[in-house]
Amino acid sequence: xxxxxxxxxxxxxxxxxxxxxxxxxxxxxxxxxxxxxxxxxxxxxxxxxxxxxxxxxxxxxxxxxxxxxxxxxxxxxxxxxxxxxxxxxxxxxxxxxxxxxxxxxxxxxxxxxxxxxxxxxxxxxxxxxxxxxxxxxxxxxxxxxxxxxxxxxxxxxxxxxxxxxxxxxxxxxxxxxxxxxxxxxxxxxxxxxxxxxxxxxxxxxxxxxxxxxxxxxxxxxxxxxxxxxxxxxxxxxxxxxxxxxxxxxxxxxxxxxxxxxxxxxxxxxxxxxxxxxxxxxxxxxxxxxxxxxxxxxxxxxxxxxxxxxxxxxxx
Amino acid sequence: xxxxxxxxxxxxxxxxxxxxxxxxxxxxxxxxxxxxxxxxxxxxxxxxxxxxxxxxxxxxxxxxxxxxxxxxxxxxxxxxxxxxxxxxxxxxxxxxxxxxxxxxxxxxxxxxxxxxxxxxxxxxxxxxxxxxxxxxxxxxxxxxxxxxxxxxxxxxxxxxxxxxxxxxxxxxxxxxxxxxxxxxxxxxxxxxxxxxxxxxxxxxxxxxxxxxxxxxxxxxxxxxxxxxxxxxxxxxxxxxxxxxxxxxxxxxxxxxxxxxxxxxxxxxxxxxxxxxxxxxxxxxxxxxxxxxxxxxxxxxxxxxxxxxxxxxxxxxxxxxxxxxxxxxxxxxxxxxxxxxxxxxxxxxxxxxxxxxxxxx
Amino acid sequence: xxxxxxxxxxxxxxxxxxxxxxxxxxxxxxxxxxxxxxxxxxxxxxxxxxxxxxxxxxxxxxxxxxxxxxxxxxxxxxxxxxxxxxxxxxxxxxxxxxxxxxxxx
Numbered sequence: 102x103x104x105x106x107x108x109x110x111x112x113x114x115x116x117x118x119x120x121x122x123x124x125x126x127x128x129x130x131x132x133x134x135x136x137x138x139x140x141x142x143x144x145x146x147x148x149x150x151x152x153x154x155x156x157x158x159x160x161x162x163x164x165x166x167x168x169x170x171x172x173x174x175x176x177x178x179x180x181x182x183x184x185x186x187x188x189x190x191x192x193x194x195x196x197x198x199x200x201x202x203x204x205x206x207x208x209x210x211x212x213x214x215x216x217x218x219x220x221x222x223x224x225x226x227x228x229x230x231x232x233x234x235x236x237x238x239x240x241x242x243x244x245x246x247x248x249x250x251x252x253x254x255x256x257x258x259x260x261x262x263x264x265x266x267x268x269x270x271x272x273x274x275x276x277x278x279x280x281x282x283x284x285x286x287x288x289x290x291x292x293x294x295x296x297x298x299x300x301x302x303x304x305x306x307x308x309x310x311x312x313x314x315x316x317x318x319x320x321x322x323x324x325x326x327x328x329x330x331x332x333x334x335x336x337x338x339x340x341x342x343x344x345x346x347x348x349x350x351x352x353x354x355x356x357x358x359x360x361x362x363x364x365x366x367x368x369x370x371x372x373x374x375x376x377x378x379x380x381x382x383x384x385x386x387x388x389x390x391x392x393x394x395x396x397x398x399x400x401x402x403x404x405x406x407x408x409x410x411x412x413x414x415x416x
Numbered sequence: 417x418x419x420x421x422x423x424x425x426x427x428x429x430x431x432x433x434x435x436x437x438x439x440x441x442x443x444x445x446x447x448x449x450x451x452x453x454x455x456x457x458x459x460x461x462x463x464x465x466x467x468x469x470x471x472x473x474x475x476x477x478x479x480x481x482x483x484x485x486x487x488x489x490x491x492x493x494x495x496x497x498x499x500x501x502x503x504x505x506x507x508x509x510x511x512x513x514x515x516x517x518x519x520x521x522x523x524x525x526x527x528x529x530x531x532x533x534x535x536x537x538x539x540x541x542x543x544x545x546x547x548x549x550x551x552x553x554x555x556x557x558x559x560x561x562x563x564x565x566x567x568x569x570x571x572x573x574x575x576x577x578x579x580x581x582x583x584x585x586x587x588x589x590x591x592x593x594x595x596x597x598x599x600x601x602x603x604x605x606x607x608x609x610x611x612x613x614x615x616x617x618x619x620x621x622x623x624x625x626x627x628x629x630x631x632x633x634x635x636x637x638x639x640x641x642x643x644x645x646x647x648x649x650x651x652x653x654x655x656x657x658x659x660x661x662x663x664x665x666x667x668x669x670x671x672x673x674x675x676x677x678x679x680x681x682x683x684x685x686x687x688x689x690x691x692x693x694x695x696x697x698x699x700x701x702x703x704x705x706x707x708x709x710x711x712x713x714x715x716x717x718x719x720x721x722x723x724x725x726x727x728x729x730x731x732x733x734x735x736x737x738x739x740x741x742x743x744x745x746x747x748x749x750x751x752x753x754x755x756x757x758x759x760x761x762x763x764x765x766x767x768x769x770x771x772x773x774x775x776x
Numbered sequence: 777x778x779x780x781x782x783x784x785x786x787x788x789x790x791x792x793x794x795x796x797x798x799x800x801x802x803x804x805x806x807x808x809x810x811x812x813x814x815x816x817x818x819x820x821x822x823x824x825x826x827x828x829x830x831x832x833x834x835x836x837x838x839x840x841x842x843x844x845x846x847x848x849x850x851x852x853x854x855x856x857x858x859x860x861x862x863x864x865x866x867x868x869x870x871x872x873x874x875x876x877x878x879x880x881x
Contacts, residue, residue: 103875106828107450107821107823108822110822110826112833112835114795116831117795117796117797117798117799118798118803118830118831118832118855118857118858119800119801119803119858120798120799120801120803121803121860122829123860124861124862125829125860125862125863125864126808126829126862127829128825129829129830133831134826141583142583142584144453144583151787153592154592156596156798157588157590157591157592157792158591158592158794158801159591159593159594159790159792159798160597160797160821161599161791161792161794161798161800161801162588162591162794162795162796162797162798162809163796163798164586164588164795165586165796166583166586166588166795167581167582167583167586167588168587168589169449169452169581169587169588169589170478170589170590170591171445171448171449171479171588171590172472172475174441174472175441175445175472176441177442177492178437178441178442178445178446178449178822179445179448179452180449181442181449182435182436182445182446182447182448182449182450182451182452182453182457182722183449183450183453183581184453185433185435185446185450185455185856186433186449186450186451186453186454186455186457187453188433189431189432189433189450189455190453190454190455192431193431195454201548201607202583207456207748219438219439219442220438220439220441220442220445222435222438223439223442226438227435227436231443231785255634262798264808280619294827297826320728322828323862329863330863330864331863331864331866331867331876332867333829333862333864333867334827334829334867335868343533344873345469357769369858373467383825406534478789478790479783479789479790479791480788481789528817529843530829541788541789579788579791579793587791587793587795588791588792588794588795589789589790589791589792590790591792593790597780597786597790599783600782600783600786601786601789601790602781603783604783604786604788604789607783627849714852726855
């Protein structure tokens with residue numbers, strides 16, 4: 102794992118330019134490196150979402166690997182079928198037995214946390230050899246920034262607007278990896294492209310494992326998070342440095358934080374770069390900080406040691 | 417249906433992956449994925465399950481995947497009811513699938529085999545649904561000749577005639593089509609299902625040549641000289657045929673039409689059995705609430721007659737909803753009622769539909 | 777629109793047969809700011825190339841010798857056909873070798 106450096110990233114691009122993902126799109130960075138890490142021998146089942154529509158605008162496609170989109174809530178089921186087909190056809194000698202063709206499902210937070218949760222659960226429970234990749238931009242960005250089960254506390258969205266009574270989203274983000282973990286999968290990991298070698302190590306590991314695996318990829322959204330397009334990677338890095346996002350993996354039940362953060366930055370540094378949090382009062386920022394502190398405590402408890410340290414305030 | 421297939425797989429008689437999906441939506445989604453990857457696939461459902469699949473039915477036909485599914489036709493909620501009618505089947509009839517309806521257990525089996533020949537025909541490439549009456553056929557016992565694997569494969573050899581997902585030749589399926597492109601693909605679907613008739617006839621004819629049981633898109637019984645022609649689908653035709661024989665002895669010249677192919681609707685074949693009639697009585701096991709037709713089979717039959725200038729009363733009898741038995745006495749009531757319109761024209765008919773076997 | 781193919785000739789089911797064909801669609805006109813790489817300052821760390829969402833930064837086997845005498849095997853160049861001008865490359869460049877300048881068309 103340590104031998105993989107930025108220099109090891111393959112040069113070949115399996116996602117072509119000319120796609121219509123936004124200026125500075127985080128999901129575009131996720132997809133580009135996801136494909137590089139997976140290589141060519143994959144079949145992708147993609148849930149409806151912003152990446153899906155912006156990469157497959159007929160008559161052109163950005164994908165250089167076999168790819169299918171069926172509907173919003175069923176990427177995991179479609180991938181289950183693909184995996185079963187490959188298995189059956191290999192057994193019957195219709196496909197070469199030597200070549201491994203990995204079925205990969207991709208969905209956004211809407212397609213995974215919410216509408217696709219049942220299909221995901223079925224796929225995980227049945228033990229299909231499928232890698233499910235969730236790119237999480239924390240709302241239904243494709244349809245116009247409506248909140249999802251992945252939207253964080255206080256985030257403005259078009260369905261959790263800031264008004265006289267509402268202060269943005271008032272519920273906390275669902276623990277999606279916790280749900281996945283409850284299915285007893287062999288591998289689940291949270292990745293953030295600001296830590297690119299960690300990203301590659303996890304995707305490769307997840308793809309190599311026989312059986313269901315899950316990758317939760319952090320994915321900033323310029324229009325949805327209302328941030329400047331050039332700040333995508335900076336925000337991604339701050340998410341980790343503030344403890345808002347933790348890079349970890351669960352491998353056969355063993356929990357491990359892969360990006361330790363000995364000293365955390367205050368969460369305010371993460372929030373203030375994003376227009377979706379622009380309305381937050383000092384008290385609300387403190388509430389978010391307390392929530393992050395709690396989450397970090399939970400992570401440290403799972404890790405059995407302090408891997409994410411306390412907040413260090415700049416004086 | 418799937419329970420029997422599970423037994424086949426469990427005993428090693430069928431070499432297949434059996435996916436224990438968590439819902440019908442995922443069932444159809446998984447077979448769409450498997451078909452797109454180049455596998456021959458099958459699924460089965462009924463009632464609410466079919467309604468849950470409805471979204472994916474349209475996608476399967478629009479991506480042009482040769483999925484085969486059987487439907488034990490049943491009523492839809494509410495109130496919840498697990499018995500036979502055609503509400504589910506009819507609700508799915510606008511989804512671009514070729515739809516066949518068997519009238520007994522043997523047909524429910526045979527038409528599934530024929531469905532692969534039709535679906536995978538390179539001139540067709542459309543999903544095929546085979547309906548058979550829930551409960552009356554699905555949950556009653558009849559002897560059935562089950563085809564041997566080898567003979568079934570001789571009739572319908574597996575060839576990947578459609579574009580499959582393959583890392584050697586990467587394609588993109590299910591893209592976004594803007595107003596510049598979408599319309600063309602809808603027309604393509606319409607033309608494909610319209611153009612599938614030749615392949616369907618061929619597949620049914622060859623089924624007969626292989627196995628000695630020949631099925632036609634439409635069957636007509638005693639329609640040459642009938643005053644009243646009953647048009648029906650599914651197991652009710654099994655009641656209607658002996659009824660017609662009996663009625664003829666009593667002097668009522670009754671004919672029966674069994675519509676086996678519902679989509680694409682075989683207008684010419686249906687019309688052939690109507691043109692000598694004095695009154696057409698269409699038996700529906702579903703309603704399309706609020707439509708000017710009421711019964712969905714009626715709408716197709718009435719348009720078929722209208723398009724060809726057949727100006728006789730075409731009447732609609734809705735019966736047998738939610739598993740209520742359709743008895744000979746019900747058919748008799750329909751025919752007697754229909755006889756009252758002999759010699760009239762459609763414009764003379766005040767109320768074109770009625771319910772038979774329901775309490776007021 | 778009339779010049780586009782009709783339903784008779786389009787591949788069935790809207791399958792797109794040519795992988796990566798989105799390259800035909802140039803996204804250059806999305807750009808209001810244009811990244812310019814100073815090849816002298818660039819240390820070939822690969823970060824800009826890594827974080828380009830398009831990808832619109834080319835990693836070319838094109839040797840370059842800086843005035844300092846240092847020789848590099850590769851050169852990074854912006855692909856202005858696709859660059860949308862997000863500015864991630866300039867923001868992330870550790871040696872500030874990339875500047876965003878106003879696009880003049």
